[in-house]
Amino acid sequence: MDLAAVVVYEILYTIAFLALISAGLAVVFGMMRVVNLAHGEFVLLGGYAAIVSHNTLGINIFVSMLVVAPLAVAVFGVVAERLIIRFLYGRLINTMLATWGLSLAMIGAFTLIFGPTTTSIKAPIGGFAVGDYSLSGYTIFIIASAVGVVLLIFGVLKYTRAGLIARGAMQSADMASAFGYDTSKVYMVTFAAGSALSGLAGGVLAPLVGIGPTAGLLYIAKAFITVISGGASVVSGLIASSGFFGIVSQAVTFATNSVIGEIGLLVAAVILLRLLPTGISGRFFRDRL
Amino acid sequence: MTLNRRQFVQGASAAGALATVPSVAMGADSIKFGSILDTSGIFEAYGKPMEKAHILALEEINAAGGLLGRKVEMIPYDTQSNMALYTQYARRMTRRDKVDVVHGGILSASREAIRPSLRKAKTLYFYNTTYEGGVCDRNVFCVGTTPxxxxxxxxxxxxxxxxxxxxxxxxxxxxxxxxxxxxxxxxxxxxxxxxxxxxxxxxxxxxxxxxxxxxxxxxxxxxxxxxxxxxxxxxxxxxxxxxxxxxxxxxxxxxxxxxxxxxxxxxxxxxxxxxSFSPQADFPSNKAFLAAWKKRFGHTNDIHEIAASSYDGVRLWAEGVKKAGTLDRMKVIEALESGIGYTGPTGKVTIDGKTHHVTHDMHLIEVKNQTLTIAKSYSQIPPSDTQRVCNLEKNPNDTKQYEIKI
Known part of the structure; x- marks a missing residue:
C-alpha cells in the first residue's frame, strides 16, 4: 500500500518534470515553430541564475528560483530573438543551425564562467514519511510548480487579450498585422515568455539535479519528444504527453530499472508517433488550447 | 606555377627537415618528459591538477640537480578531452620530440589509444590514474589505485x-x-x-x-x-x-x-x-608535498587523488632512472621492476615488479563539512586484482588488458 503511494508519487514527479522542462519549448516550438536547439541551455541558464542569485547575492531561495531565474532567461531570450532568431522565422533548417550554434556558444560560456563541474543549491524543503518510506518534500514543490506553469499558460492564452493576440499572430501573421498589431513585437514577447518558462524550469530543478555546462543534453531530447508527441495544442498536448510518458517511464523503471525505463519512454514515443503522426492533441483535443 | 612530383617531394622533405631541426638542436642535452593530459574540455577538472603535479615534480627534480646530471624538460600536450588527439600527439611525441618517457592519459580509453603506439615506438609510459585494473604490459607502469x-x-x-x-x-x-x-x-x-x-x-x-x-x-x-x-x-x-x-x-x-x-x-x-590520498593526512611527506604545491600554485584546493598519484608516477620514474644510471628503456624498466619505492603524498609507494602496478597505503576517509577526514589508514595494500592475472616475470611479452574474472 505504501509502495503504491510511493510509485504514484514518483510518477507524478516525472510528469511534472517533463511538463516543466517542456513548457518553454511548447511555446517556442509548439506555437512559434522555432526549433530551439539551445532549449537545454536556456534551462541551464535559469539554473545558473538561481544559483548565483541565491549563493552569491544572498537572495531568498524561492525568489531566486521563481522570479530571478525566469526574468534572467527572458531577458536573454529577448536578446537572442532580436539578434538571431527574428531573421530566421519560417526557415526551419537555418533556425536549427543558428540555435545549435547558440547552444555550443552557451556551453562554452558556462564552462568559462562556472567551470566544468556541477554547481547546485541545497533543496529548501526536507523529507517526509509515508509509512515505511521517506520521500522528498521538495518533489511536492516541483509538482506544484508544474501545475502552476500549466495553469498560467492556459490562463494567459485563453483569458487575456495578449494571449488572444499571440495566438492570432501565430495562426496568421498577415491577418494580425492587417489589424494593426506589430507582429514582430508579438513574436518577441512570445519568445521571451517561452524563455522565461525554460528559465523557471532550470531554477526549480537546480536543487535536485545540479547544473553543469553540458547538462542541457539531459533536457533537450526529452523536451522535444514531449512537445512533438503532444501535438499542436500547447496546453492539452503538454499535459497529455507528459502524463503518458511519465506513467510509461516510471512504471517501467519500477518494474525493471532506470535504463529500461528510459528505453521504454523512447519506444513509447516511436509507437505513439507512428500511430498518431500529428501528436496526441492532433487526434484527441483538436482545436483546443 | 606548376609543380611536378619530384619538385613536390623535394620541397616537402626540405620542409620536413626544417621542421625537425630546431627541436633536435634545442634539447640536445635535456631529458625530454612528455606529458599528455586533458587540460581543457570536460575532463579538465581531472587533467589540470595532474599537469600541475607533473610541473611540480619536475621542478623539484631539476632544483635538486636534475637526473644523471641533466635537466628534465617537460613537453606538454593538451588533448582537449578528445580521444582522437591522443593517438596524434603520441605519434608526435615519439617521432618529432623523441621523448624519453610519457606520463599521462586519464580515461581508460585514452590509455588504450596510446599504449600500443608507445610500445611500438619503444617509449616508456606511465599511467597514473585510478582505473579498473588488469593492464599487463612491460612498457607501462600503472601508478593509480585499482578496484x-x-x-x-x-x-x-x-x-x-x-x-x-x-x-x-x-x-x-x-x-x-x-x-x-x-x-x-x-x-x-x-x-x-x-x-x-x-x-x-x-x-x-x-x-x-x-x-x-x-x-x-x-x-x-x-x-x-x-x-x-x-x-x-x-x-x-x-x-x-x-x-x-x-x-x-x-x-x-x-x-x-x-x-x-x-x-x-x-x-x-x-x-x-x-x-590513497587525503589532503588531511598529516604525515611529513604529505605535508611537505602540500606546502610545496601551495608555494608553487597558491592554493591546494584542487589536488585530488589522481594528481597525487601523477606526482608519485614522476618521482618513481626518476628513482628508476637514478638507479639504472641511464635513460635506456630496458635498463630503466629493469630498475623499476626491482621493487623501487619512495615516500610521497600518498605515503610509501612501491612498484610491484610482476604487474607494474603499485603497492601503496590506503585510507578510510569520512566526508565531514566538505573535507576528507581520515578515519583509519591501512599500510601497503597490494594490487591484488591485477596480481591474479598478470605476471610479467613469466610472460614479459604480454600486452593485454585482462578483464579480471572473480
Missing amino acids: AQQSAILVPEAIKRWGKKIYVLAADYNYGQITTNWIKFYAKQAGGEVIQADYFPLNVSDFGSTIAKIQKAKPDMICAVLVGAAHLSFYRQWAAAGMKKKIPIATTTMSSGNEHKILTPSEGDGIIVCQ
Missing part, C-alpha cells in the same frame, strides 16, 4: 560498521561493473551480501524511483560507484528525501573530481570513501 585496493578495505569496514546487506549503485561501464564485482567478492568474504546492484548510464540524473526501490529492499547500507556530474544528483536527492540519517553510504568514487566540495555538508557528511 581491489579500494574495495578490500571499504567493504569489510562498512560491513563492520553498519551491517551485512549492501545495495550497490554503479556507473554502467567497465569501471563500475568491475568494481561492483569486487564489492560482491569482498562482501562475501566479510560475511555480508550484495542484495541488489543497479547500473546507471552516465547521463542519468533522476534517482527518485531508485530511492524508493532502495527503501523497499531495506539494505543496511549503500555502496555507490557513481561517476560524473549527472550521478551526483543521487546524493542530493537522497538527502532531499531525508534518507541520509536512515541508510549510510560508502563510495569508491567521491573526491576524484572533488565531489565532496560540490555537495553541501548536509548532503555529503558521513559518507565514507577509500582512497
Whole structure:
C-alpha cells in the first residue's frame, strides 16, 4: 500500500518534470515553430541564475528560483530573438543551425564562467514519511510548480487579450498585422515568455539535479519528444504527453530499472508517433488550447 | 606555377627537415618528459591538477640537480578531452620530440589509444590514474589505485560498521561493473551480501524511483560507484528525501573530481570513501608535498587523488632512472621492476615488479563539512586484482588488458 503511494508519487514527479522542462519549448516550438536547439541551455541558464542569485547575492531561495531565474532567461531570450532568431522565422533548417550554434556558444560560456563541474543549491524543503518510506518534500514543490506553469499558460492564452493576440499572430501573421498589431513585437514577447518558462524550469530543478555546462543534453531530447508527441495544442498536448510518458517511464523503471525505463519512454514515443503522426492533441483535443 | 612530383617531394622533405631541426638542436642535452593530459574540455577538472603535479615534480627534480646530471624538460600536450588527439600527439611525441618517457592519459580509453603506439615506438609510459585494473604490459607502469585496493578495505569496514546487506549503485561501464564485482567478492568474504546492484548510464540524473526501490529492499547500507556530474544528483536527492540519517553510504568514487566540495555538508557528511590520498593526512611527506604545491600554485584546493598519484608516477620514474644510471628503456624498466619505492603524498609507494602496478597505503576517509577526514589508514595494500592475472616475470611479452574474472 505504501509502495503504491510511493510509485504514484514518483510518477507524478516525472510528469511534472517533463511538463516543466517542456513548457518553454511548447511555446517556442509548439506555437512559434522555432526549433530551439539551445532549449537545454536556456534551462541551464535559469539554473545558473538561481544559483548565483541565491549563493552569491544572498537572495531568498524561492525568489531566486521563481522570479530571478525566469526574468534572467527572458531577458536573454529577448536578446537572442532580436539578434538571431527574428531573421530566421519560417526557415526551419537555418533556425536549427543558428540555435545549435547558440547552444555550443552557451556551453562554452558556462564552462568559462562556472567551470566544468556541477554547481547546485541545497533543496529548501526536507523529507517526509509515508509509512515505511521517506520521500522528498521538495518533489511536492516541483509538482506544484508544474501545475502552476500549466495553469498560467492556459490562463494567459485563453483569458487575456495578449494571449488572444499571440495566438492570432501565430495562426496568421498577415491577418494580425492587417489589424494593426506589430507582429514582430508579438513574436518577441512570445519568445521571451517561452524563455522565461525554460528559465523557471532550470531554477526549480537546480536543487535536485545540479547544473553543469553540458547538462542541457539531459533536457533537450526529452523536451522535444514531449512537445512533438503532444501535438499542436500547447496546453492539452503538454499535459497529455507528459502524463503518458511519465506513467510509461516510471512504471517501467519500477518494474525493471532506470535504463529500461528510459528505453521504454523512447519506444513509447516511436509507437505513439507512428500511430498518431500529428501528436496526441492532433487526434484527441483538436482545436483546443 | 606548376609543380611536378619530384619538385613536390623535394620541397616537402626540405620542409620536413626544417621542421625537425630546431627541436633536435634545442634539447640536445635535456631529458625530454612528455606529458599528455586533458587540460581543457570536460575532463579538465581531472587533467589540470595532474599537469600541475607533473610541473611540480619536475621542478623539484631539476632544483635538486636534475637526473644523471641533466635537466628534465617537460613537453606538454593538451588533448582537449578528445580521444582522437591522443593517438596524434603520441605519434608526435615519439617521432618529432623523441621523448624519453610519457606520463599521462586519464580515461581508460585514452590509455588504450596510446599504449600500443608507445610500445611500438619503444617509449616508456606511465599511467597514473585510478582505473579498473588488469593492464599487463612491460612498457607501462600503472601508478593509480585499482578496484581491489579500494574495495578490500571499504567493504569489510562498512560491513563492520553498519551491517551485512549492501545495495550497490554503479556507473554502467567497465569501471563500475568491475568494481561492483569486487564489492560482491569482498562482501562475501566479510560475511555480508550484495542484495541488489543497479547500473546507471552516465547521463542519468533522476534517482527518485531508485530511492524508493532502495527503501523497499531495506539494505543496511549503500555502496555507490557513481561517476560524473549527472550521478551526483543521487546524493542530493537522497538527502532531499531525508534518507541520509536512515541508510549510510560508502563510495569508491567521491573526491576524484572533488565531489565532496560540490555537495553541501548536509548532503555529503558521513559518507565514507577509500582512497590513497587525503589532503588531511598529516604525515611529513604529505605535508611537505602540500606546502610545496601551495608555494608553487597558491592554493591546494584542487589536488585530488589522481594528481597525487601523477606526482608519485614522476618521482618513481626518476628513482628508476637514478638507479639504472641511464635513460635506456630496458635498463630503466629493469630498475623499476626491482621493487623501487619512495615516500610521497600518498605515503610509501612501491612498484610491484610482476604487474607494474603499485603497492601503496590506503585510507578510510569520512566526508565531514566538505573535507576528507581520515578515519583509519591501512599500510601497503597490494594490487591484488591485477596480481591474479598478470605476471610479467613469466610472460614479459604480454600486452593485454585482462578483464579480471572473480
